[in-house]
Amino acid sequence: MRIMRASEAHLDDIVSLNRVVQDIHVEHEPGRFCPFAEAAVRDYLLGLFGDPAVTFVLALDEERVLGYVMLHVYERAGGAYGPPRKYLELEQIAVAPDSREQGVGSALVDEAFAVARTLEIQDLELSVWQFNESAQRLFNKKGFTPCWHRMRTRIP
Ligand SMILES: CC(C)(COP(=O)(O)OP(=O)(O)OC[C@H]1O[C@@H](n2cnc3c(N)ncnc32)[C@H](O)[C@@H]1OP(=O)(O)O)[C@@H](O)C(=O)NCCC(=O)NCCS
Secondary structure, three states, X not given: OEEEEOOHHHHHHHHHHHHHHXXXXXXHXXXXXXXXXXXXXXXXXXXXXXXXXXXXXXXXXXXXXXXXXXXXXXXXXXXXXXXXEEEEEEEEEXXXXXXXXXXHHXXXXXXXXXHHHHOOXXXXXXXXXXXXXXHHHHHHHOOOOOOOOOOOXXXX
């Protein structure tokens, strides 16, 4: 397996992997996610390639893209309740279904650590849905721990 930075040339691969993630989200949270809208997603991701705060990393076997991770640097101004902060958000990660459970996700997270170190950013953060136990297991194994819980209820 080889890890490399993605370019716009890999957009098609990233879009198809992103479809898998969206499908999972739609299946479990149909009120919050819409069915995969390929053209809109492609435009959105293409726009991010021009954003210096964003890094796309790929895992490949020969030329086949097995998975990707998208990382985004955020800088927040301080305010009434907290100091300024800069952190790296692991915003998207997906591994092709037939390439899972072989260490690809783990290698992508390791590369996220490497990107954070290169950028001299100590905080790497992410959000993961409660239903997504396989993703939570991966993140737990890589040292992430929950730092806040979002709660909701439906008003009858
Ligand atoms: C979450 C996700 C990225 C994990 O990717 P992955 O490549 O399967 O991750 P890994 O292979 O590193 O680890 C997954 C499991 O395989 C196991 N594994 C790793 N290498 C292995 C090997 N060579 N042989 C057997 N098992 C192996 C790991 O121990 C881990 O086991 P666990 O789930 O029991 O803890 C992947 O499931 C995915 O793309 N899911 C859909 C998208 C998604 O949910 N994204 C996250 C949104 S927040």
